Amino acid sequence: MPNKQNKTKLFVLILLPIISLLTGCEFKDIDKNVFVSMIGIDKSDDEDKPYKLTLKLYVPTSSFKQSPKPEYSYITQNGETLSEAIRLMESYSDKELEFGHSKLIVIGEDLLEEKTNEIMDFLLRRPDIQMISWVAVGRPSAEEVVKMVPQGENAAYPALFNYFDDIGTESQFIVTTYLFDFRRRLKEEGIDPVLPIIEVKKKESHFEVNKSLVLMDKKAPYELSSLYTQTFNILTLNAPVADLVINEEGQYFVAKINSMDSRHKVNIKDTNKIEIEIEVSFAGYISESKNPLNPQDLTYYNQLLKQEAEEKYTEFFTEMINTGYDPIGFGLEYKSRTLHNQRMSNEEWEEAYKNAEIKMTINSELKSTGAIQ
Template sequence: MKKNIQRLGKSFFIIVAVSVLLFQSGCGFKDIDKRIFVLSIGVDHTDNEERPYRVILKLAVPSGSIKQSGTEYTYLVGESESFSTAIRNLKTQTDKELDFGHAKVIVFGEDILHHELEEIMDFFLRRRDIQLVSWVAIGQPSAENVLKAEPESEMAGSHALFNLFDQNGVESPLVVTTYLFDFRRRVLERGIDPILPVLFANEDKKRIDVNRAIVVNGNKKRVELNPKQTTIYNLLSNNSKRFDVRVKNDDLNFTVAIDTSNVHFHINTETKQKPIIKMDIEMVGIIQEADVYTDSSKLQTYSKATSKTIEEDVLEVLKKFLEEGVDPLGFGVRYKATRLHNNKRNEEWQELYPKVTFEVNAKASLKSTGVIE
C-alpha cells in the first residue's frame, strides 16, 4: 500500500513539474544572429545642459568569411541627459540586440574629468553585462575620434585597443593599464588618486598613440605625465619590469635595456616634522646602444652611472607628484594600512604628505655590454 502511494506521489510530482515547464514564459536568450556585439564605449561631454552626454558605441559587424572585404565596424552615436537613456535610444538605430558582454574598453573624453567621476562611472558599475575588468582611458581630442580610428593593422572582429592594454599584443612601459574596478577604488578611496592612459587619434584616424597618462585628484585637478614620466610611474608601481634608460654625462653616453626590476618603499614617520619615504629599486639589464666604446671590464662603472640616472629620474617624478598634490602610487593608503586604525589617519596624512622628503636608492646590475665587443 505504501509503495503504491509513493509511486502515485512521484507520478503526481512529475506531472506538475512538466505542466509548470510548459506554461513558463520564454527566457531572455536571443540567438547570435539577433545580437550585435559592442566592442567599446565612448563618452564625451557636450555643451548642451539638457543633453550633456554624447555616447558612442563601436560595434563589430559579423561577416560570413574572414577574407570577405567591406565594412567591418559600425557606430552608434546619441546624446541624452543620462547614459541609460542614451543606450535605450541607440537600440532603436539597429535591428539587433546590443550585447555588451564583449565591451572591454571605456573611453572618456577629456572634458568628462571636469565633472563628478562617481556619477559618471555609476552606470558602468551597475550594469551586470559590463565587465569590471574593462579598461578605462581618456580620449584626445575626443572619445569619438579615438573609437572611430581604425588602424590599418586592426583585424576584422578584433579591436586595436584590446591589443594595447592586454599585454599580449603590445608590451610597453609607456602604456598605463587601468581597470574599471581599480578606477572605482581609486575614485572612492582616500590616499590614492586615479590615473588613466591617454589615447590620441591622429587626423586621418589611421593611428592611435598611447604613451602618456593623466592623474586626477579629488579636486578635479589634472596632472598630465609625459612619456618619460609615464615610464617612471609604471616602474614605481611595478606595472612594468622592462624599460630603457638613457645614461648621459661627460664621459658616458649609452642606453640600457632593463629586463627585470623591483620596487619597494617604506614610510618613516618617526619624526612627524619631516616624514621620509624610502624607496629601493633593484634592476638587471644590459647595454643595448652606445655612442662610445664600452669595455666589459667596466660593467661596475656603467652600473653605478645607470643607478645614478634612475635615482635622478625617479626623484623628478616623485617631486612632481608632491608639488601637484597628487598621489597615484598610493602612499596615503600604505600609511593608513601600516598604522593602528583611528578616524584621523587620513587627516594626518594630508598634513604629512606636503612635508615628505624622498630617499631613492637605485641599484642597477648590468650583465653585459651586448653581443658585440
C-alpha cells in the same frame, strides 16, 4: 510493497504542480544581437543632454575571406543620462545592443572633472559591462578615438586592443587600467587612479599611447609626460622591460632593463612628519652606446645608471608630493600598517605627505655591455 507504491504516487503528485510553476529561460538568436566593440563617452554641446555616447559596433560577416578588412558601424546619441542615450540608440537598430563583448571604455577629457562618479555609477550597475574592461582617456575626444580605424587593422579585432591586452605591444609607456581597479582607486583613500591617454594622429592614421592622467577628487587631472609615465610603470612593476638613457660624466648609453623590483615604505618620524623610503632594483645590459665601452668597467657603468635613476625618480616623486597626487599609493601603504585609532586624519595625512622626505635607494646590476659580433 503497497506502501512504497503509494509513496511514489504521492511524490509524483507533489512534483508535477511544482514543475508546472517553473519557467524556461528566454533565448534570443545570435543574429538578433549586435555586439559593441568600444564605448566612447563625451560631453555634448546640449546643456539639457550633457552626455554624448558613441558605440562602435561589429558588422557580422560569414567568413574572413568575405571581409578581410575591418568593418564597423557607429551610433552616436546625446542624452540626459547614459541610460537614456542607450535607449534612444536601441530605436535605431532592429537588433539588441550587446555590451558583453565590449573591451574598451574611452572617456573624453572634458567629463573627467565633472561627471566621473556618475559615469562610474552607470558602468558598475550594468551587469552586461565587464569589470575587466579597459578604461582610457580620449584626446581630442572619445568619439574620434572610437571611430578611427588605423592602417593595418585586422578584421574582428580592433588594433587599439593590442595596446592593452599584453599579447600585442609591450611598451614601458603604456598604462593599462581595468574598470574594477579604476573604481577601487577612485573610492579608496590613499591612492589615486591613473588612466592612459589615447591620442589620435589623423595625418599618420595611427594612435599614440604614451602619456597618462592622474585623477584626484576635487582637483584637476594631472598629466604625466612620457618620461613620468614610464617611471610610474617601472615603480609599479607594470612594465616588463624598460630602456633607461644614461647621460652622465661624458658617457651616453642605453641600459636595457629586463628584470626589476620596486618596494616602498612609509616611516613615521615624528608627529605628522613622514619619510618615504623607496628601493628600486635593476638588472639588464647595455643595448646602445655612443662611445666605446670596456666590459671591465661595468662597475663604473652601474654607478652611472644608479646616479641617473636616482635623479629621475627623485624628481618624479618630488613633483607628485609637491602637487599632492599619490599614484603609487603611499597613503594606502600608511593606512595598511597603522592601527585605525593611531592614524592621522585625512587632512593631517595630506599635509604630512606634502612635506614628506624622500629616501631613494637604487640597486643596479648591468651584466654586460651587450654583444657585438
